[in-house]
Amino acid sequence: xxxxxxxxxFFDYFIEDxxxxxxxxxxxxxxxxxxxxxxxxxxxxxxxGDELFLFGCHVSALTTASSFSHPEALRTxxxxxxxxxxxxxxxxxxxxxxxxxxxxxxxxxxxxxCEVGLAKGKKQHDKRATEKDRDAKREVASAMKTHRx
Numbered sequence: 220x221x222x223x224x225x226x227x228x229f230f231d232y233f234i235e236d237x238x239x240x241x242x243x244x245x246x247x248x249x250x251x252x253x254x255x256x257x258x259x260x261x262x263x264x265x266x267x268g269d270e271l272f273l274f275g276c277h278v279s280a281l282t283t284a285s286s287f288s289h290p291e292a293l294r295t296x297x298x299x300x301x302x303x304x305x306x307x308x309x310x311x312x313x314x315x316x317x318x319x320x321x322x323x324x325x326x327x328x329x330x331x332x333c334e335v336g337l338a339k340g341k342k343q344h345d346k347r348a349t350e351k352d353r354d355a356k357r358e359v360a361s362a363m364k365t366h367r368x
Contacts, residue, residue: 220325240271252331264321
């Protein structure tokens, strides 16, 4: 079940490959994410050393949060992947000019996971072509609905 999707990533990038990563979260963040108070639209993933980090993921604190914890909405969160996957991603990002973008947050076995996409940026004409194809599909679908009646 998807919690939050990053639709902008599919518009701005060609997604080459996908990886599922775990997230290191605090208790209040898990509760807020379960309530749907998360936004990954402006988020991005960075490789630092031998680790992956999620920047720009906004998790709004609940009003019922404990007075002992001091929630940070834009805290940097660590992503958990196998060493071989991290090494492969680091090589692609550093040598081949790829970017890592979060595609969605979802549950798996009661835990919050982040789907990370290995992406290449689209040029402006690619974005226009994608939009044109989407509009054409929408017109065909609406024509098929009216034709059936």
